Amino acid sequence: MTKRNFIFTLAILASSAMMGQGLHKEITVEQEIVPLKRDASRITVLPTVSLPAITPARLSFSDRVVTTQVPNTITTLEPVAYGDNLYSSPYRGYVALGLGAPLFNADFSAGYRILDTDKTRLSVWGQFNSDLYTQKVNVVGEDSPLKLYHRDLTATLGADLHQAIGKTSFLDASVDYTYGHNNIPYGADTYSRSLNKVNATAAFNSRHEGLMYSAQLKYQHFGYCNLQPENHLYTDVADYTLSPAKQNLVGVRLQGLLPVGEPSYFGLDLNADFLHTSAHAVTTFPHSDYIPAGSSTTGLVTLTPHYLFRNQTFTAKIGVDVDITVNDGKVFHISPDVLLAWTPSQVFGVEVRADGGSRLNTLASLYDVTPYSNASVAYTQSHIPYNIDGKITIGPFYGAYIDLFGGYAKANDWLMPVATYGFFPGGQVFEPADISGWHAGAAIGYDYRKILSARVSYETASNDRDRCYYQWRDRARHVVNAELKVRPITPLLITLNWEFRAGRRMFGYTEYPVQGNITTFETYATRLGTVSTLNLSAGYSVTEALTVFINGENLLNRRYTHLGDRYSQGITAMIGAALKF
Numbered sequence: 001m002t003k004r005n006f007i008f009t010l011a012i013l014a015s016s017a018m019m020g021q022g023l024h025k026e027i028t029v030e031q032e033i034v035p036l037k038r039d040a041s042r043i044t045v046l047p048t049v050s051l052p053a054i055t056p057a058r059l060s061f062s063d064r065v066v067t068t069q070v071p072n073t074i075t076t077l078e079p080v081a082y083g084d085n086l087y088s089s090p091y092r093g094y095v096a097l098g099l100g101a102p103l104f105n106a107d108f109s110a111g112y113r114i115l116d117t118d119k120t121r122l123s124v125w126g127q128f129n130s131d132l133y134t135q136k137v138n139v140v141g142e143d144s145p146l147k148l149y150h151r152d153l154t155a156t157l158g159a160d161l162h163q164a165i166g167k168t169s170f171l172d173a174s175v176d177y178t179y180g181h182n183n184i185p186y187g188a189d190t191y192s193r194s195l196n197k198v199n200a201t202a203a204f205n206s207r208h209e210g211l212m213y214s215a216q217l218k219y220q221h222f223g224y225c226n227l228q229p230e231n232h233l234y235t236d237v238a239d240y241t242l243s244p245a246k247q248n249l250v251g252v253r254l255q256g257l258l259p260v261g262e263p264s265y266f267g268l269d270l271n272a273d274f275l276h277t278s279a280h281a282v283t284t285f286p287h288s289d290y291i292p293a294g295s296s297t298t299g300l301v302t303l304t305p306h307y308l309f310r311n312q313t314f315t316a317k318i319g320v321d322v323d324i325t326v327n328d329g330k331v332f333h334i335s336p337d338v339l340l341a342w343t344p345s346q347v348f349g350v351e352v353r354a355d356g357g358s359r360l361n362t363l364a365s366l367y368d369v370t371p372y373s374n375a376s377v378a379y380t381q382s383h384i385p386y387n388i389d390g391k392i393t394i395g396p397f398y399g400a401y402i403d404l405f406g407g408y409a410k411a412n413d414w415l416m417p418v419a420t421y422g423f424f425p426g427g428q429v430f431e432p433a434d435i436s437g438w439h440a441g442a443a444i445g446y447d448y449r450k451i452l453s454a455r456v457s458y459e460t461a462s463n464d465r466d467r468c469y470y471q472w473r474d475r476a477r478h479v480v481n482a483e484l485k486v487r488p489i490t491p492l493l494i495t496l497n498w499e500f501r502a503g504r505r506m507f508g509y510t511e512y513p514v515q516g517n518i519t520t521f522e523t524y525a526t527r528l529g530t531v532s533t534l535n536l537s538a539g540y541s542v543t544e545a546l547t548v549f550i551n552g553e554n555l556l557n558r559r560y561t562h563l564g565d566r567y568s569q570g571i572t573a574m575i576g577a578a579l580k581f
Helices: 003-020 363-369
Strands: 093-101 104-116 120-137 146-165 169-186 189-208 211-229 246-259 264-277 296-310 314-326 332-345 348-359 382-397 400-419 429-448 452-461 478-486 492-502 505-513 519-527 531-541 546-553 572-580
Touching: 093 546, 104 572, 146 189, 189 363, 211 363, 246 363, 296 348, 314 348, 332 382
Parallel strands: 400 505
Antiparallel strands: 093 104, 093 572, 104 120, 120 146, 146 169, 169 189, 189 211, 211 246, 246 264, 264 296, 296 314, 314 332, 332 348, 348 382, 382 400, 400 429, 429 452, 452 478, 478 492, 492 531, 505 519, 531 546, 546 572
16 A cells, blocks of 8 residues: 555544544634725726827918998898808808889899718809889970989899818809999980999919918909980080990909918018009090090009918008009009007907008909999099008997997099089089098997897098098088997887988089180089988798798988989888898
8 A cells, every 4th residue: 555545544544433422613713804995096098099190270361441431222131141152051052032113123032052071062143133213303495394204123143162172272163244324314304324244254373381372363344335424405415426345355363371470470462463454535624534435554553562460369461562554544553451459358459450452442442432433434543642540449338338340541543423514414423533631420339138239339530622621522521420229029129320421512513604615614512412211121030941031111201312323211111021041
């Protein structure tokens, strides 16, 4: 027997002996468990999320200038701005219609976004405006006043394209066509004329390693047609032979902005426009700075180098405009292009601007001043040596704010309206004049959430013949603008606005024959009447997509004269609706 088996046998025998003796013992074990709170320790391995690298986007710098002009005489619908593109929303289309009295007023606008993707947006739109009203004219030899009918009509169709190219470039292109028709009073008679207007632009914008640049091409056609007297019963207008003027403009613009250590940038702009004017008529007038009768081509090339600095509280743009005139008077003109803005806090800001430059004075630009411009006269360029403006903003404090603003400007060969009775029939003629003048004003406003918004501004300016503010073509002396918006309930918006322009006038010439063939001219002033237009409108959102509105304009029935000797319309009312789909 091996040693291992021997030990195992002894163990079994010993165990059997003990069990045989009946050995038994009970043992109780007590144990107390005390919980132990340990300090939490951070997990050494944490989950992570890896995102793709994002290229920071750079917004193109821009500056804003708000100027006051003679109010537009063509009414447009409130829900949609004239010729505006569709904004980003769940809706791709809109349509709005308004009809008014006392005779006939109609506004219609519609648009639709054909393509709406992340890279492509293609929109088409249209706008139609028309009004018809009367004016009574006293005629020598007639027992009762003569009733003249004034008509205005414009119809526009357009398309806009926004196309993204890659991650840093995009293309903007647009084209629109406008047909217009109106009549112009001349004594107790009227002239009728039509116009065609085409605008086409294409702009490429991109950036590369901090450099932002753009290139733009543009074309514009503006021409009058069907220019003829509607009657000549009381005024001898049959002897006037009027040749409608037409213009074609081709232009290119290049812009570049390069960082030279943020927040500093250096920029360079180049703009070149060439304007061809077709045959038109020019009659005798004291000033001869008009484009002579016959075809001609002029040009304007502008080079603008500038330095830009911008941080959270201060912005400075320091540059100069170098204008090169082609085939139109003095070749070189230099003017400043400076902007300084300081905003040390959210309730205080100061801005000073000095700019200027040359203007081509196209027929289209004068049509924007007044749609009753003379259709047979074309003009040479104007030049602004300097225009200095300043503004101080205080607030908002609890929704209230105050603006103080003013400036001084000088303009050479600037086109100011002139009374031409006996010289030019059929529309407003402008006189190239050297003028300088100041303007100053203040505004106070208050905004309370989305329930109440109010603003009142007053501005005054010099209004003599050669001492006047060049941007106010009607030479107004006092201008007041007031607006109140109230939203008593969420779907209802009530708007009340009032415009007041006093001291409006323009100057003209009276011809006096002297000995022989010598003629002298004396200057006189003619008043245009005070504008006091009170408008009230209310719009109610039936649903998010449907809005109904009612407008009342010129509620005080104040009549005045537009530039172009057109009498204004009296009280009008319009009802309509706008639908988004």
